[in-house]
Amino acid sequence: MANLTKDHSLDHLASYPSSVQRVARALSSRNLNSLRVLLRNGPSAVLSFVSHSYHLYSGFGLPHGWQRLPWRNDLKIPSRKIDELFPGMDCTRSPELLFPFPRHLGVLPQELIVLTKVVDHLKAKRVVEFGTAEGRTALNIALHLPPGGEIITLDFPPVPGQNEIGFFYWGQPAKSRIKQIFVSVDAWDYRPPHRASAELVFCDACDRMPGLAAEA
Numbered sequence: 001m002a003n004l005t006k007d008h009s010l011d012h013l014a015s016y017p018s019s020v021q022r023v024a025r026a027l028s029s030r031n032l033n034s035l036r037v038l039l040r041n042g043p044s045a046v047l048s049f050v051s052h053s054y055h056l057y058s059g060f061g062l063p064h065g066w067q068r069l070p071w072r073n074d075l076k077i078p079s080r081k082i083d084e085l086f087p088g089m090d091c092t093r094s095p096e097l098l099f100p101f102p103r104h105l106g107v108l109p110q111e112l113i114v115l116t117k118v119v120d121h122l123k124a125k126r127v128v129e130f131g132t133a134e135g136r137t138a139l140n141i142a143l144h145l146p147p148g149g150e151i152i153t154l155d156f157p158p159v160p161g162q163n164e165i166g167f168f169y170w171g172q173p174a175k176s177r178i179k180q181i182f183v184s185v186d187a188w189d190y191r192p193p194h195r196a197s198a199e200l201v202f203c204d205a206c207d208r209m210p211g212l213a214a215e216a
């Protein structure tokens, strides 16, 4: 992880765009194509078109291919081939996954494959996940833990009627390996026995500071 106090290349993570920036980006997301979509497909289609264009120009939540575009200047973590990172990991066949298909902006099936492969490869006894959401990743990691293994997964306390944190694992036998903690990542007490106790930590809660720093 970069030195967050000295490395100004990560400054853009420290704050959300101002209202002026957001308006400017929204305006720059419109183009002649949006007019065509409006005329051909109507207002809800054009709203979707402009919001996806906005995502494109703001650089978050982009489809797979967009994550490698050469003009992106906010991708600071170098990418490596999987066998450079985990030499000897068997990638010849995919693992068994439950509920593999993602929700919008959710973890992609190939990301679930990599995560569970790594759990298998490291024979990880303890995994920490920041950001449970519906619990798809927590469940799939739990399925691949060795006997006695556990995954600790953190999220905010659920809001009744609004979200159901972890519902994918609720009725599953693997639930016994999942320890759900309802707390903000920056408030979690990660002193022993938790500190430095996990073979794998999946940071998937926060996109920006200060939560991002707390996860790191």
Ligand SMILES: C[S@@+](CC[C@H](N)C(=O)[O-])C[C@H]1O[C@@H](n2cnc3c(N)ncnc32)[C@H](O)[C@@H]1O
Residues within 6 Å of the ligand: 106, 107, 129, 130, 131, 132, 133, 134, 135, 136, 137, 138, 154, 155, 156, 183, 184, 185, 186, 204, 205, 206, 211
């Ligand atoms: C991208 S989703 C996690 C998806 C999940 N890891 C999966 O693979 O299905 C992000 C989750 O992080 C949670 N979150 C965001 N900020 C958080 C914080 N500061 N502390 C704890 N949880 C947070 C959100 O409530 C949301 O459920």
